[in-house]
Amino acid sequence: xxxxxxxxxVIGLGTFGSSVAQSLEKLGSQVLGIDRDEERVxxxxxxxxxxxxxxxxxxxxxxxxxxxxxxxxxxxxxxHMESSILITLLLKELGAKNIMVKGLSELHGRVLAKVxxxxxxxxxxxxxxxxxxxxxxxxxxxxxxLSPDYNIMEIVSPKDFTGKTMKSLELRAKYGVNVIAxxxxxxxxxxxxxxDFKEEINIxxxxxxxxxxxxxxxxxxxxxDLDVLKNL
Amino acid sequence: MPPPDKKKKDAPPAKKQGNDIIELGKFxxxxxxxxxxxxEFNKALALEPHNAEIxxxxxxxxxxxxxxxxxxxxxxxxxxxxxxxKLSQEHLNRLIGINPTPQNS
Numbered sequence: 380x381x382x383x384x385x386x387x388x389v390i391g392l393g394t395f396g397s398s399v400a401q402s403l404e405k406l407g408s409q410v411l412g413i414d415r416d417e418e419r420v421x422x423x424x425x426x427x428x429x430x431x432x433x434x435x436x437x438x439x440x441x442x443x444x445x446x447x448x449x450x451x452x453x454x455x456x457x458x459h460m461e462s463s464i465l466i467t468l469l470l471k472e473l474g475a476k477n478i479m480v481k482g483l484s485e486l487h488g489r490v491l492a493k494v495x496x497x498x499x500x501x502x503x504x505x506x507x508x509x510x511x512x513x514x515x516x517x518x519x520x521x522x523x524x525l526s527p528d529y530n531i532m533e534i535v536s537p538k539d540f541t542g543k544t545m546k547s548l549e550l551r552a553k554y555g556v557n558v559i560a561x562x563x564x565x566x567x568x569x570x571x572x573x574x575d576f577k578e579e580i581n582i583x584x585x586x587x588x589x590x591x592x593x594x595x596x597x598x599x600x601x602x603x604d605l606d607v608l609k610n611l
Numbered sequence: 612m613p614p615p616d617k618k619k620k621d622a623p624p625a626k627k628q629g630n631d632i633i634e635l636g637k638f639x640x641x642x643x644x645x646x647x648x649x650x651e652f653n654k655a656l657a658l659e660p661h662n663a664e665i666x667x668x669x670x671x672x673x674x675x676x677x678x679x680x681x682x683x684x685x686x687x688x689x690x691x692x693x694x695x696x697k698l699s700q701e702h703l704n705r706l707i708g709i710n711p712t713p714q715n716s
Binding site (some may be wrong): 535564566567569573576595 | 668671
């Protein structure tokens with residue numbers, strides 16, 4: 380009942396592919412996993428909707444899988460550039476939508492775009508960039524670029540903010556940014572009498588909500604305004 | 612007639628005092644007073660430097676303040692004194708990014 384469950388195919392069930400497949404399934408999508416390697420398929424079979432052994436570079440095999448109807452297809456093939464190029468081309472000819480392909484190099488990415496990939500993914504480069512950012516500015520935990528001018532940023536709440544309410548901080552008036560969420564570590568006592576905390580997220584905090592020591596603020600705003608806040 | 616409160620009397624003074632300080636530290640932590648909690652656990656540590664529970668709680672405070680390096684160090688120290696300290700292991704694993712165990716809630 381209710382909303383239509385999205386359907387995705389993941390071709391290539393290596394480290395990246397299987398992570399994508401599992402996460403999609405966990406978030407409520409139906410996932411078809413495809414790999415040439417029987418062992419990999421068997422590993423994934425219990426955790427995704429369907430896992431099958433097939434050679435996706437074969438036109439006939441690909442046609443029999445009903446991939447045209449999928450909401451998206453992720454191609455994640457490790458070492459063979461030509462395989463992912465070929466599969467992208469075949470899928471495009473089939474009329475498949477939303478083809479996302481893991482690129483192995485910049486040149487490979489350009490070829491993939493030429494043959495019709497809707498999106499080229501570089502997970503290692505993305506992760507490297509994130510790691511570098513976290514090393515250079517440890518207070519910024521996450522940054523999502525919305526447009527060249529606007530970003531969403533996660534920052535550790537500056538010490539001065541502790542104990543103040545959203546209203547009294549006046550972030551919109553003073554810095555021109557909006558807090559869209561506050562991530563909190565909420566302490567509690569376990570059944571065994573030990574202290575621990577759990578992470579909770581307060582979406583769209585109200586004017587009276589207080590900022591506590593160690594809170595993480597999720598802020599949206601212009602890059603220039605966010606830069607000011609970063610350096611507080 | 613046995614003396615009342617025998618158990619309390621038998622505890623060594625440092626241990627008893629340490630326990631009181633730990634309880635106070637936990638109280639502060641549970642109320643979000645991280646700086647005060649930190650102070651108490653540091654006091655407790657001076658009395659019982661090999662107590663895994665104290666190091667674990669210091670880890671919690673550092674992690675709550677988003678100081679991941681210090682938190683990791685505290686959890687590792689806790690585990691060095693008590694390798695079976697489950698909560699320290701869980702928090703440490705999560706900070707390192709391996710084997711994420713879901714938090715009990």
